[in-house]
């Protein structure tokens with residue numbers, strides 16, 4: 056043995072191999088069941104194609120797009136104001152793939168088919184797992200369509216370009232572009248949840264357009280081609296479409312002040328902007344701004360659920376992979392009883408999140424055809440947005456811990472998932488706002504209560520814990536005097552009951568009974584990994600494991 060060989064003391068073993076590429080659709084039994092159950096499986100071939108992309112090339116690109124954050128280029132080399140954001144090529148490629156498969160447009164392009172929103176939800180679910188920052192502009196672009204349809208002259212120009220599958224980042228007038236992106240500007244410094252506190256004003260011009268003066272404190276996606284923006288007219292808050300370029304092709308008076316230095320969401324450029332008489336056109340009636348933009352927000356809130364369910368799923372995939380390969384104390388981690396409890400519990404959380412998300416996607420899909428589904432979509436979006444987005448950070452953190460120290464290291468991708476995890480709960484109406492929105496729906500649209508209980512009744516007799524919970528909820532909602540104070544508790548239990556009902560009807564008794572016993576029946580602690588010995592852990596872990 057040479058001297059050099061004697062000094063080789065280090066060999067790497069007992070480390071998980073790289074996850075490798077996989078198909079994020081075909082390998083995900085729970086997702087495929089949900090898509091089929093809610094009527095989107097006619098898109099299976101398309102979803103499988105995107106599954107190969109999101110479990111492959113896009114998964115790799117996600118690391119690069121986040122390692123090289125976008126940078127503001129406020130001026131060109133000659134000192135001209137340009138207010139542009141520079142992105143890494145990996146970001147552009149992710150956007151191009153997302154648009155090519157229709158994450159922003161699949162539901163509208165297939166609106167003649169039942170379940171188009173369900174199929175599109177599956178695209179977004181997979182996209183979020185590979186790269187969540189780009190999900191923000193794709194979501195806003197998708198969600199802008201119903202609001203834009205209020206103004207047919209604007210819709211004629213913009214909607215076909217939104218519905219294009221081409222990513223076109225060039226700075227050109229919309230008419231010359233092959234694809235357009237749309238963002239949203241509501242939040243100001245002095246008020247976000249309470250948009251009535253907005254100070255931005257719109258000034259009518261002789262030609263029917265408006266000039267907008269003011270600011271927005273959060274303005275994600277400043278590279279978009281246009282934004283739906285709230286500003287005051289004498290009649291009240293009104294919605295406007297503010298394009299990046301004026302009709303003559305010159306830059307609109309939108310100044311990007313700076314990009315936000317955020318906890319996570321690093322690939323996404325969130326900015327602060329000022330409007331110095333920016334040219335805009337009205338969308339919807341004067342003073343109807345909140346109602347108009349809420350049509351967009353209803354869809355972005357569903358996307359928050361989709362995103363959080365996707366992040367929970369991806370962190371679980373990583374935890375299952377690692378624990379299947381890493382040994383400690385003579386056995387694989389996945390074979391250690393206590394670790395099995397943690398993994399099975401995370402799998403249950405993922406089942407509940409995915410089941411409710413896709414059920415709500417079906418309700419959204421059916422809203423135009425079926426009033427009861429519309430009412431369910433109205434209330435269940437707020438319920439699900441509150442609960443699933445709140446569950447995301449602890450679930451991702453628990454999955455991260457399954458990797459031990461490696462889960463705290465950037466290369467595994469877990470820190471990125473962890474940084475992203477709280478965001479869906481904060482934006483598009485934070486947790487308390489969702490709870491208050493549930494109360495608003497119950498008070499102002501009584502059919503939402505009927506739709507909620509009808510959904511629970513559809514699973515009646517399927518599980519005793521769920522039946523007891525339905526009785527409790529019925530009483531809890533009747534005590535109106537203290538409802539606002541109790542609304543987090545009530546909405547949490549509404550969410551758990553909805554998740555349980557979908558799982559009971561889905562017909563896998565092992566999953567449904569374990570969910571009901573742990574989430575409704577009290578057989579659970581405050582942390583994950585506290586399932587009772589009565590729960591069969593193996594089938595839960597098996598269902599969550601990559602199928603191919």
Ligand SMILES: Cc1cc2nc3c(=O)[nH]c(=O)nc-3n(C[C@H](O)[C@H](O)[C@H](O)COP(=O)(O)OP(=O)(O)OC[C@H]3O[C@@H](n4cnc5c(N)ncnc54)[C@H](O)[C@@H]3O)c2cc1C
Nearest residue numbers: 239240241242246247248273274275482483484485487488
């Ligand atoms: C990364 C990122 C990107 C964003 N991008 C955009 C964007 O593109 N466009 C845009 O318009 N906005 C955007 N936002 C803003 C986001 O939607 C708001 O931050 C959010 O809605 C909360 O508003 P706020 O920050 O003003 O908080 P506040 O309204 O001040 O709320 C603070 C807290 O008080 C709670 N609260 C408020 N009212 C009540 C009440 N009545 N009872 C009990 N609790 C209450 C809220 O739930 C919250 O927890 C973005 C935010 C982030 C973090």
